[in-house]
Amino acid sequence: MADSDGEYIEASDDEYMGGGGSYGTRGHGKGKKGQRGDGRAKNAWELSAKTGLESYKESADGTIGKSIQEREEERKRKRWLVNTMLDAVKMPRRRRSVDLSIYERDPEPGIDYTMLPSLPYRTVSDPPVPRAVLLRKWLRKDTKAFQRGIIRHVVLVLDLSEAMLEKDMRPNRYFTMIKYTQEYVREFFEQNPISQMCVMGMHDGICIRVSELSGNPADHISAIQGLRDPKSSTSKEPKGSPSLQNALEVSRATLYHTPSHGTREVILVLGALLTLDPGDIHKTIKSCVQDRIRVSIIGMGGRMHICTEIVSRTNSGDESGYVVATDQELLRELLLATTTPPVIRSSVPTTDGAAAPAESGASLLQMGFPSRVIEDVPTLCACHGNLTRGGYTCSRCKAKVCSLPATCPGCHLTLILSTHLARSYHHLFPLRNWIEVSWQRAREKGSKQCMSCLSDFPEPPSSHTENAAESLTSAANGAVAAATSHIIAANGRQRSGDDSNEDELATASESFRYECRECKSHFCIDCDVFCHEVLHNCPGCLGGAGTRNDEESADTEMNG
Amino acid sequence: MNAIDGTDRHIKSTDGPPPSLLTIILDTNPFAWAHLSSILPLSSVVANLLVFINAHLASGNANEVAVIASHNKRTAWLYPTPAPVSAHNTNGDSSSRNGAATHTQNANKYQPFAEVETNLLFNLDNLLKTTTSDDLSTTTTQIAGALSTALSYISKSTIRHSPVDPTLLESHALVIDDGNLTSQRVNLVSRILVLSVSGDLASQYIPVMNAIFAAQRQRIPIDILKLAGDTVLLQQACDATGGIYMAPESPQGLLQYLMMAFLPDATARKWLVLPSAGSVDFRAACFCHRNVVDIGFVCSVCLSIFCSPNLPDSTCLTCSSVLSLGGAITAAPALIPRKKKKRKRVAGDGSTPGGSATPLPGNGTPVHP
Ligand SMILES: [Zn+2]
Ligand SMILES: [Zn+2]
Ligand SMILES: [Zn+2]
Ligand SMILES: [Zn+2]
Ligand SMILES: [Zn+2]
Ligand SMILES: [Zn+2]
Numbered sequence: 001m002a003d004s005d006g007e008y009i010e011a012s013d014d015e016y017m018g019g020g021g022s023y024g025t026r027g028h029g030k031g032k033k034g035q036r037g038d039g040r041a042k043n044a045w046e047l048s049a050k051t052g053l054e055s056y057k058e059s060a061d062g063t064i065g066k067s068i069q070e071r072e073e074e075r076k077r078k079r080w081l082v083n084t085m086l087d088a089v090k091m092p093r094r095r096r097s098v099d100l101s102i103y104e105r106d107p108e109p110g111i112d113y114t115m116l117p118s119l120p121y122r123t124v125s126d127p128p129v130p131r132a133v134l135l136r137k138w139l140r141k142d143t144k145a146f147q148r149g150i151i152r153h154v155v156l157v158l159d160l161s162e163a164m165l166e167k168d169m170r171p172n173r174y175f176t177m178i179k180y181t182q183e184y185v186r187e188f189f190e191q192n193p194i195s196q197m198c199v200m201g202m203h204d205g206i207c208i209r210v211s212e213l214s215g216n217p218a219d220h221i222s223a224i225q226g227l228r229d230p231k232s233s234t235s236k237e238p239k240g241s242p243s244l245q246n247a248l249e250v251s252r253a254t255l256y257h258t259p260s261h262g263t264r265e266v267i268l269v270l271g272a273l274l275t276l277d278p279g280d281i282h283k284t285i286k287s288c289v290q291d292r293i294r295v296s297i298i299g300m301g302g303r304m305h306i307c308t309e310i311v312s313r314t315n316s317g318d319e320s321g322y323v324v325a326t327d328q329e330l331l332r333e334l335l336l337a338t339t340t341p342p343v344i345r346s347s348v349p350t351t352d353g354a355a356a357p358a359e360s361g362a363s364l365l366q367m368g369f370p371s372r373v374i375e376d377v378p379t380l381c382a383c384h385g386n387l388t389r390g391g392y393t394c395s396r397c398k399a400k401v402c403s404l405p406a407t408c409p410g411c412h413l414t415l416i417l418s419t420h421l422a423r424s425y426h427h428l429f430p431l432r433n434w435i436e437v438s439w440q441r442a443r444e445k446g447s448k449q450c451m452s453c454l455s456d457f458p459e460p461p462s463s464h465t466e467n468a469a470e471s472l473t474s475a476a477n478g479a480v481a482a483a484t485s486h487i488i489a490a491n492g493r494q495r496s497g498d499d500s501n502e503d504e505l506a507t508a509s510e511s512f513r514y515e516c517r518e519c520k521s522h523f524c525i526d527c528d529v530f531c532h533e534v535l536h537n538c539p540g541c542l543g544g545a546g547t548r549n550d551e552e553s554a555d556t557e558m559n560g
Numbered sequence: 561m562n563a564i565d566g567t568d569r570h571i572k573s574t575d576g577p578p579p580s581l582l583t584i585i586l587d588t589n590p591f592a593w594a595h596l597s598s599i600l601p602l603s604s605v606v607a608n609l610l611v612f613i614n615a616h617l618a619s620g621n622a623n624e625v626a627v628i629a630s631h632n633k634r635t636a637w638l639y640p641t642p643a644p645v646s647a648h649n650t651n652g653d654s655s656s657r658n659g660a661a662t663h664t665q666n667a668n669k670y671q672p673f674a675e676v677e678t679n680l681l682f683n684l685d686n687l688l689k690t691t692t693s694d695d696l697s698t699t700t701t702q703i704a705g706a707l708s709t710a711l712s713y714i715s716k717s718t719i720r721h722s723p724v725d726p727t728l729l730e731s732h733a734l735v736i737d738d739g740n741l742t743s744q745r746v747n748l749v750s751r752i753l754v755l756s757v758s759g760d761l762a763s764q765y766i767p768v769m770n771a772i773f774a775a776q777r778q779r780i781p782i783d784i785l786k787l788a789g790d791t792v793l794l795q796q797a798c799d800a801t802g803g804i805y806m807a808p809e810s811p812q813g814l815l816q817y818l819m820m821a822f823l824p825d826a827t828a829r830k831w832l833v834l835p836s837a838g839s840v841d842f843r844a845a846c847f848c849h850r851n852v853v854d855i856g857f858v859c860s861v862c863l864s865i866f867c868s869p870n871l872p873d874s875t876c877l878t879c880s881s882v883l884s885l886g887g888a889i890t891a892a893p894a895l896i897p898r899k900k901k902k903r904k905r906v907a908g909d910g911s912t913p914g915g916s917a918t919p920l921p922g923n924g925t926p927v928h929p
Contacts, residue, residue, distance in 0.1 A: 150863050261860035364869055364876075364883040365858045372799075372840045392842075395854040413855070418844030419800055421863045422769035428862045428879070429766065448643040452709045453716035456643075523712075530715045531708070535774040537767045539712050542705030544634030 150341050150424045151262040152195035153213070154188070155251040156181065156220075156269075160203035160227070163272035164238040166301070169328040173271050173300060174238050176328045178228045181269070182221045184335045189217040191339040193420035194405055195262075198254050199223060200247065204240030205276055207250040213258075215405060242270065244306065245277035248284045252291055261363045267338050268297045269331075273304060281306065288314050294342060296321035298334045341427055368395035368413045370404070382409045426536035434516050434528050436509035442522070447513060450524040452531075452539040457512055457522070519545040579622035580825040581717055581750040583710040584609065586638065588629045588687065589701040592757035592788055600787065600811045606684065608815040609755070613680075614673045615823055626713055627680055629687055630706035633695045637709075638683045639676055701758040703794075704767035707782075711774050714750040718778075721748040749826045751803070752782045759789030762845035762852060768793050775801045783822050787811045792841055792852055799840045806835060848877055859883060 158181060164174040181199075188197065198213035199220050211223035226232040247268065255264040266288075275281070288295065288310075295314040297307045303324055311322040325331035370392040378387040382399035383406060391400045392415065399410035404417050437445075443460045450457065513522040521540030523531070531538060586609070593602045613625050627638040666674055752775065761768065775782050781803035784794045798805040808817050821835055843854045846867035856865040862879040874883050 151860055363860050364866070364871070364874075365860055366855065366869070367858045367865075368855050369842055369844045369853065371842050371854070374836075374839050390839075417842055418865070419769065419772070419796060419842075421844070421858065421865065422766065423773060424863055425766050426770055450716070452712035454637065454640060454642055454713065455716060524716070526716050526719055527712045530712055534715070534777055535708055535711055536770045537704065537708040537774075539635075539705060539708040542635075542702060542708050542764075542767050544702055544705065 150192070150194070150427070152192050152265060152341060153255055153258040153262045154195065154197045154265045154267060155200060155213075155254055156185075156197060156267050157200045157202060157207070157247045157251060158210070158224075158227075158269050159242050159271040160201040160208075160236050160238050161240055161242040161272050162238055163242075163274075163300075166271065168301070169331070175228060176331065177269055177271070178224055180328070180332045180335055182224050183332070184339070185217050185220045185224070187336055188339045189215070191423065192341060193423060194416060196258070198251075200250060200254075201227065201236060202242035202244075202247050202270075203236055203238075205243050205246070207243065207246040208236070209250070210234070213254055241274060241276040242272050243277050244268070244270075244275040244310065245279060245281040245284050248281070248288055248293075248295070248310070252284075252288055252293060255293060256291065259363075261365070263342060264291065264293045265342065266293055266295045268295065268307075269300075269335070270297055270304075270307065271300045273302050275304075275306065281310075285310055285313050294321070296338060297323075298331065298338075299324040300331070301326075341424065365414065368408065368415045369418050370395050370401075370415050373400075431532055431536050431538055432517060433532070434514040434523060437511045437513035437515050437522060438509075439511050441515070442511040442513055445515075445520070445522060447522040450527055451521040451543075451545065452523060452527045455524055455526075457524070460511065516540050521545045577620055577825075577827045578747045578749050579624065579721065580616070580620055580827070581624045581626065581714060581748055582613070582616050582825070583626045583628065583714060583750065583752045584613070585628050585630050585703070585706045585710055585752065585754045585756075587701050587703070587755055587757045588631045588684070589699070589758040590632065590688075590691065590696065591699050592701075596757060596788055596811070600814065605755070605814060606681070608818060610677055610680065611815060612818040612823070613676055614670075615819060617672055617676070618670075619823070624717070625676060626710070627676075628706045628709055628713075629684065630701045630703050631687060631691070631695070632698055632701060635702050635705040635709055636683065636687045638687075639679045641679045641683055699758075700760045700763060702764075703754070703756070703758070703761055704764040704771060707752070707754075707768065707771035707775075710752050711771060711778070711780065714752070714780060715778065718748050718750065750778075750780050751826060752780060753822055754782065754784050754794065754797075756784060756786050756794055757788045761790075761793045762850040765793065765845045765847075765850070768797070772797045772800050779826075781826060785814075785817060785822065787814075792843060792845070795840050796842060799842075804834055 166173050169176040196213050196215050199210040201208045201210050211220045226234040227236050229235055251266045295310050307322050312319045315321050323334050325334050372392055374390040378389050381388050381402050383401045391402050393400050394408040396413050397410040406415050408415050439460045514528045515522055516538050519540035617623050629636045629638050782797045782801045783803040784798050784805045786807040795805055843852045844865050846853050847864045848866050851867050853867045857869045859876040861881045864878040
């Protein structure tokens with residue numbers, strides 16, 4: 001394969017001399033058709049490298065749109081798919097930060113470009129969606145009680161290639177990414193306190209290690225900060241091309257030793273629309289599948305077919321892990337979305353020859369819950385050998401450690417705060433979605449106030465003159481009910497195909513009430529959002545409101 | 561000179577302390593109060609509490625108060641009075657409810673004080689009257705429900721006070737770091753005071769923990785005044801949220817404890833030396849027996865805590881996954897990757913043709929000649 005290497009170097013050199021920035025894309029998968037023989041694979045690689053080069057040269061001085069057309073032709077001519085979709089051009093900028101679900105349903109790769117306008121992207125000219133609807137939509141996320149991988153091992157791979165110098169984010173993609181990943185690391189450990197993370201960078205064709213696998217957010221944050229700090233010895237200017245294959249191989253090596261009860265995840269932030277790989281990436285993908293590594297990719301600017309393939313094959317056919325950030329706001333959100341622990345799949349459908357092994361070996365871990373002590377006289381801590389006045393004493397050997405979570409230096413017991421574990425319980429015992437309440441039902445219950453915040457609900461209209469009463473109420477209640485007509489209008493044009501779980505649609509309730517199905521209490525929209533987003537408890541159930549449903553509420557009480 | 565040319569005009573938008581919302585959770589568990597009655601009867605506690613509430617209301621014009629009773633099988637609002645659930649029409653705002661709470665006008669009493677007092681006493685009376693023997697079948701109190709209700713109420717009040725678009729929840733407030741919006745968002749200072757007399761709260765471990773995290777996220781301190789009972793969960797609540805924990809040795813001096821330790825709100829506490837919790841009990845409750853343990857066995861799938869490794873059929877009681885015991889006895893659930901040598905070998909035997917372009921970890925040599 002020395003031959004191939006030669007191609008690789010030549011290709012990249014030429015690209016930089018072309019000076020056209022980083023929008024060159026070179027597809028080198030055969031498409032979705034599947035496996036190839038080994039001999040053919042080499043062939044394919046070399047050929048694709050050449051065609052990629054040609055296509056790049058053709059398009060280097062043209063516009064982006066022109067290069068797309070050229071590639072379309074090329075695809076027909078040579079059977080090599082070039083999968084790039086510069087949907088950044090067509091996708092309107094997002095106005096509200098709430099409507100994430102729409103963007104997760106990205107179009108099929110390789111689809112005709114003419115299909116783009118029919119996608120459900122909201123355009124700026126759309127009438128504003130009422131706040132209640134937005135809030136409810138935002139809520140429809142993970143209320144199913146999936147098993148989730150709580151002990152995670154994550155490799156965060158950052159793109160440090162030339163493409164990150166693009167200025168479509170302010171001041172450029174590179175600084176934006178650095179800023180958001182630091183925030184992301186903090187949030188990640190907030191949400192997954194007993195998880196491990198490692199940061200890598202794809203820089204100039206190779207994959208560099210930014211920080212080692214560890215559970216200490218400060219390590220990663222300072223290492224990421226060191227990337228952009230020109231005075232730091234580890235500073236890296238974005239340079240060259242990224243290599244997905246190298247990144248995956250190094251990640252695979254890093255995750256190789258992690259225990260089987262945790263997840264193995266690779267989260268890639270990829271700014272470039274190309275990957276320069278030394279070998280056959282499909283083999284790498286296959287070995288990732290065997291090692292049960294799950295890859296999610298956050299792209300920028302456009303979609304690449306190879307990314308879809310990586311994500312779909314490592315997530316047993318689920319492509320939702322490949323998302324494209326079109327602006328910095330979305331980049332931040334997509335990053336933060338990966339802080340939610342991934343769902344554990346029970347059986348992995350074997351789409352290819354390499355049968356994936358069982359997702360995880362569950363085991364029982366012994367852990368200590370130490371108590372904090374305050375001492376009058378400073379004593380040495382067991383972890384650093386510093387004199388400290390307080391800390392946590394190991395429950396088994398009474399060694400003193402400075403901070404938690406940690407492994408006891410004396411007896412190797414995992415020491416943890418019970419609050420660290422408890423932080424994940426709402427993923428395991430999620431609060432069920434509350435349902436909308438019709439006027440009919442509201443009359444039946446006679447609820448006047450939100451159960452938890454005591455704010456007033458509007459009175460139900462008398463049953464025969466609903467519409468007339470509706471307008472009266474809104475006139476009387478002023479600002480509160482001003483949104484009524486909006487919401488009612490919105491109910492009509494509810495977007496179909498909502499991927500909400502169970503049978504519910506994310507609509508606003510006509511009576512402004514939302515009912516907990518367990519305790520039958522009524523809540524306002526703000527409490528609905530607060531309870532599902534932040535609190536993860538139902539004040540009604542816990543407050544014993546459902547006296548008739550005693551068994552049920554007792555059950556939730558146990559489960560959270 | 562700044563003052564003369566007016567450049568510091570924008571530094572302060574509001575003067576005076578921000579309005580403060582005090583939410584009190586009164587544990588009304590009859591068993592505990594019966595036990596305490598010789599030292600400190602409930603009636604005198606309520607009297608002391610009313611003095612404390614008045615002091616809070618008096619210390620700021622815009623200050624508000626809410627009182628929730630955490631009873632045996634339910635939680636109940638003591639102040640403000642909720643509207644009775646019926647088809648009867650009510651008009652008026654939530655602070656002055658109709659029906660029951662018609663207080664006699666007393667010219668010698670400051671109106672807000674009188675209102676709180678009448679409502680609170682009426683509702684408490686009502687709660688105790690409607691307590692049935694069925695309610696007394698449990699000996700613990702609904703602290704999780706009371707905390708959840710209090711947090712929802714605070715959240716709604718914060719939204720009411722906030723001029724900012726409330727679609728931005730607390731979790732998204734991070735986006736806005738230009739200070740201007742953030743400072744407007746937090747203009748209602750809230751806190752929760754729990755007057756706790758019950759122990760045995762471990763049965764509500766998860767919901768209480770959820771409430772603690774919610775409070776932590778909203779930066780709402782939870783203060784605990786513990787008159788009786790064990791301390792495990794509530795002490796963690798204080799520690800996590802930055803509240804004050806006190807377990808007075810002589811409960812007779814309740815009013816003094818309240819006034820000295822718990823009256824200052826979050827704004828004032830910045831300048832005070834607070835009573836420190838000292839050592840904190842961070843033990844967890846096992847899911848199987850609700851025992852409090854300091855070494856537990858944790859299911860790697862759902863993080864349920866068990867007090868012994870001998871589970872029936874070695875399946876997790878919560879998520880029913882089959883658990884291997886290996887990891888529990890042999891220590892270290894490997895936290896740090898060891899042997900670098902091995903990693904190299906693995907990287908090499910991957911599918912890298914030629915291998916030259918795959919860098920070894922940490923090896924920064926570029927491929928280009
Ligand atoms: Zn130390
Ligand atoms: Zn130890
Ligand atoms: Zn409400
Ligand atoms: Zn409920
Ligand atoms: Zn147990
Ligand atoms: Zn389990």
